Amino acid sequence: MTSLIETAPAERRSAELEELVQQQPQQFRVLTGDRPTGLLHLGHYFGTLHNRVRLQRQGVELMVVIADYQVLTDRDVAEHLQQHVEDLVLDYLAAGIDPQRATIFTHSAVAALNQLLLPFLSLVSVAELSRNPTVKDEIAHSRQAAVSGLMFTYPAHQAADILFGKANLVPVGQDQLPHLELTRTIARRFNDRYRPLFPQPDALLSPAPLLLGTDGTKMSKSRGNAILLSATADETARQIRGAKTDSQRHITYDPQTRPEVASLLLLAGLCSGRDPQELATEIGAGGAALLKKVVTEAVNEHLAPLRARRAELAGDRAYLREVLRRGNAAANALAETTLAEVREAMNTRY
Structure with a gap:
């Protein structure tokens, strides 16, 4: 658990950022997202979706990644991945995310984003990845017999998600602060080793309310105790x-x-x-x-x-796919630009 001493500066900075967002929303680009593991529920709605819609309405540029590569280790999810992705887009739009103002895209469709993973991995050690609290939690709750390399490198992959678009604001809970700190570390090390290119994104702390499931434990799709947004x-x-x-x-x-x-x-x-x-x-x-x-x-x-x-x-799945196509196209254009800058900085343009 992150200590109070560690979170106090982040809380102060987050309060400052909230004021800045109100004054100059156009100065911020937010990156957030989800893994497509199933339908969203009330915990997701009040924990993240509600906050995303709020930021968008304030005028902040919003980028939302559907991390489909991060569920490839889950066989049950991977077998129905297209439906899970489309259902996630459906929940986003229903909750109020505006696809005309937000970029909704998938990991797998943005090749240049994923190519950033390789140079980013050269900037972090195995020890730094292994002690990341999110990785530890994923390992603890994994139903797999062994931890895949994909899961192990998840923090570096998330850094690529954030930095490819040069997002400078990431809504997180306190438990995710160490995760974002690794992204900041990667950005700082790249800038120091090559040339200044990436912002060091700030955390916008989202004090998500703790909603228990109907059985009194944490609300979770896998536990069957969640009230789905799609429920009647x-x-x-x-x-x-x-x-x-x-x-x-x-x-x-x-x-x-x-x-x-x-x-x-x-x-x-x-x-x-x-x-x-x-x-x-x-x-x-x-x-x-x-x-x-x-x-x-x-x-x-x-x-x-x-x-x-x-x-x-x-009733219009074609529209959902069109939203993704537009979002993927916009994300690809941005990622290609960033990758070209990375190649230039690293002297790998041949």
Whole structure:
């Protein structure tokens, strides 16, 4: 876990960046993305999607990578990769990401981006890769018998994702700060060894709310405890009715001692724009039944426009592929320019 001492400067810098984004959004290019492992859920929505849409609306240039190369080690996902990628684009657009203003692209379609991985790997040691917290976490949760070289080099690959477009702002959680720091290290070492070319991207800390799944553990697609953005209102109601609470009838907001109840209250608060503590006071003696009714109504009302838009777009897969084609073309043009600059800096233009 990243220590408080390490995160305090990042938190201060992030607060400064938020002010700068409001004042001069055109000065920033954001890189963010996801691996196409399945449909997105409420944890993704309030953890990342909502923040991306906010930044886009403020006028920040947004680049979103679908990291399809990073799921090749997962056989179940790889067998249905095209559908997973298209579903991810569908969730993005439904959530409010505007393909006319954002560049949505895939790893596999941008050859020049991936070519940057080789010189970048020459700038980091095996020890630096192996002690990266994200790599450790991936290894710990991997269902594979052995760790692939692709997974091991993931931090350097992500550096290529960020630096090929010279993104200067990356929304992350505190647990991802070491990951971004390696990107900054690679940029700094390249600039020192060859010539100044890459910005050292800043972290925009995203304090994603901790939403538990319906079983009281971390919301996750693989655990079957997530409320999907694509779920119907009835499916959502059924899942929330079965959500874990506790034996106390009177509803209070206490994240430490009543995490399951607190998570439901937080979800209702996020969806309705209200304070979870106020909701708890109103529900009070109404118990878990009233709590779940309030949560269900708040979630379904909040997601209704998103779900309507998603249903509309789902019938036009050709449009989803066109969004990707345009995004891939734009990303390729940018990557080719950057790769040419890298070759020039490294004296490898023959």
